[in-house]
Amino acid sequence: MVAFCSVENLRQYLNTVDLGELLVGLSTSLEETFKRWEEFQLIPRVASHSTYGVIELMPTQDNQRYAFKYVNGHPINTKVGRQTVVAFGVIADVETGYPIFMSEMTVLTALRTAATAALATKWLSKPQHLDRPLALIGAGAQAEFQAIAHKALFGITDFRVHDTDPDAVKKLQRNLSALGLNVSGLDSSAEAVRDAGVITTCTADKRNAVVLHDDDLVASHHINALGGDCPGKTELDAALVNRSDVYVEFEAQTRIEGEIQQLPTDSDVTELWRVISGEMQSPSGSEITLFDSVGFAIEDFVVLNFMYERLAQTSFVSDIDLLAEPADPKDLFGFVYGSSGGARG
């Protein structure tokens, strides 16, 4: 049997725990895993494109566990009241090949994206960035999780938000004020980032947009750029990317999907795991550090295993009958039809 965590079960579980503590734990688990990055099989996601959108499979494995995520991207879905992105994922045991855990991953992807960005902030920002408000460019589905992760890891409580949709800003203010966080809505990105240290850009549904201009930034910042995540979809001014110290998850994938698709293919970038593992030093002198994040399979691997460790053997998972196990592997027919031969041929 495979342990299954449904959407409703995940909601119920998350309402029993402290989200900030959970994101700290997840960030720590990501950090430990990034240190052993070289143990993983690195496979660029397998994308099936259509005129409507894209469906992707994102597999990876280390020596013990295999994981994959199914995720789509269909911006036109919002016109018919459906989600742009839905996702689910599976962990399997590498030694047997048997799936052991299946979960919804729309919510889990939001959690791992926030925990990954906070981890990048930990390793790439300067101390003075963390004493200032955090700027959020984009008040969509990811915004609350970004704020709560940075509150939990760094104690940031002031957030300066810009979004072209005033209702999204109101939603974010409503959700975060209930947690005692301060959210100011600003009319432009330039105003939102002016007094900020860390900046998170997380907008969606835009094609080669510029939600942050180079001359919006006049001081030192760390930027987590999350919304540029597929070919032809970027968020930042190329000049800003060009003058930043750029960090990525997996260079081969980010060249195709990230902000750096605007730069020459030999531009300098550093994979984040190299900093976390100690192979490379943290940046020191640069004005702007940029984590050009597109989301990678190892992050999904981590959040699936993190949740499995917490949910296995609890009432938040149920068994699903997904795997046929005939008593005699050579008698699949007898398994289906019974040893008395119930089939009619």
Add this chain to the structure above:
Amino acid sequence: MVAFCSVENLRQYLNTVDLGELLVGLSTSLEETFKRWEEFQLIPRVASHSTYGVIELMPTQDNQRYAFKYVNGHPINTKVGRQTVVAFGVIADVETGYPIFMSEMTVLTALRTAATAALATKWLSKPQHLDRPLALIGAGAQAEFQAIAHKALFGITDFRVHDTDPDAVKKLQRNLSALGLNVSGLDSSAEAVRDAGVITTCTADKRNAVVLHDDDLVASHHINALGGDCPGKTELDAALVNRSDVYVEFEAQTRIEGEIQQLPTDSDVTELWRVISGEMQSPSGSEITLFDSVGFAIEDFVVLNFMYERLAQTSFVSDIDLLAEPADPKDLFGFVYGSSGGARG
């Protein structure tokens, strides 16, 4: 919600229908789909190898449906009472990217493999092959399904079987005699094929074995070779492959996984769909036609859609709560924690 067909539900459904009729219907559905092969996205399977075995994802899509199968291959599993292969699969709607159906696929893979082989027999064999017994080299999990598919499509009722495991032969005789089919056990492949027309080789767990030698065959035959299906795993004498007219599913994949890995990479092969679509003529003069089958994603696509058409809206599927659908896509946080902001940050 996603419709889910469990192992137990599939068993129950199969016990309500005639397996022969089902395999005829599935073979017809494969035939119709092979005719429109060029509408599909052809992606070689994505394999994650380890010291224990392999885990594969097999995706494909046409303009309407996307499908993928998860399948492992762990020969060592039998030593600990587990299956060498377990599988499950998913169909999604290409227009929305939403998964719509999930099913066990260990049994479904057996069904589609049998229906595909019978389809190859239909298009590649000669009439005189079908008046004679069918030889089965290998009496494992696939054997019953091969026999029943060829009975249903061609009226073949006599089977000549060779397997190194006498218990497997007894199992096959027990299962098939209950259906009124005649199964003779033979001591060697040469004896099994002597009076046969069609030959199916379906052995497992062997590395570059030769279960059929070139000089075992002294007449005209059609061979469905199913057991050579990964790098380093073949069943046939290279000389036999070399003198056969070879047909494959998807050449790029079969070069790596099929019997033809023993031949030069520019050896003549024909993709089966080209014969079925009328683009190429059926073979006429050749002594030996060989369908070098490794299993391809389009066959899984067909069986998943075939079953979904039959099972949707019946009691043989249940809904699983796999996809988060917040009323406001920008308020994923509110979806998880309620509009009152139940999270503790």
